[in-house]
Amino acid sequence: xxxxxxxxxxxxxxxxxxxxxxxxxxxxxxxxxxxxxxxxxxxxxxxxxxxxxxxxxxxxxxxxxxxxxxxxxxxxxxxxxxxxxxxxxxxxxxxxxxxxxxxxxxxxxxxxxxxxxxxxxxxxxxxxx
Numbered sequence: 001x002x003x004x005x006x007x008x009x010x011x012x013x014x015x016x017x018x019x020x021x022x023x024x025x026x027x028x029x030x031x032x033x034x035x036x037x038x039x040x041x042x043x044x045x046x047x048x049x050x051x052x053x054x055x056x057x058x059x060x061x062x063x064x065x066x067x068x069x070x071x072x073x074x075x076x077x078x079x080x081x082x083x084x085x086x087x088x089x090x091x092x093x094x095x096x097x098x099x100x101x102x103x104x105x106x107x108x109x110x111x112x113x114x115x116x117x118x119x120x121x122x123x124x125x126x127x128x129x
Contacts, residue, residue, distance in 0.1 A: 004081055004103035009113060010088075011098045011120045014129040017065065017087045020098065023123060024085040025058070025067045033123040045069065060084070079103075098123075 013020060023029035027038040027045065035047040043058045059082060060068035068084040086099040098120065104112035123129075 002105045003079065004105055005109060006101060006103050007109055007113065009100045009116055009120075011100070011124075013096050013098045013124065013127075015096060015127050017089060017096060019127065020087055020096065021065075021067075023127060024087075024098075025061055033126040034119060065089075 023033060027040045030038040030045070030047070035049055037048040039046045039048075040058075045056050045058060047054045047056065055072040056069040057072070058067065059070050060066055065087045066084065068082050070080075070082045081103040082101075083103075084099075084101040086101070088097045088099055089095070090097075100116050100120065102112055102116065
């Protein structure tokens with residue numbers, strides 16, 4: 001398998017960190033914008049899209065600001081591939097941003113970025129931000 005490259009994107013979000021955290025870390029919240037349906041058993045999350053399913057392990061969870069998932073298909077890789085949501089609050093303005101970190105093969109980075117742009121737009125529409 002080709003080595004994946006990490007990329008990060010920042011999205012301004014007009015919502016409180018506590019409110020946003022629910023949509024990033026709970027099966028109910030993720031089902032509203034990220035996948036058609038999401039189930040969890042402990043730290044194992046199953047994401048359903050158009051008849052297919054993918055499983056991921058929730059590796060890091062901090063109610064205040066961060067949640068990280070690792071796809072099962074990447075768990076046998078030597079590299080630590082994951083996707084992560086990090087809620088950032090500006091200390092001066094209290095503006096909230098969502099940082100998304102992910103990995104993709106070099107020739108798929110632009111497609112992955114478009115995926116996240118669409119997904120976060122869907123999130124903003126869902127929460128009214």
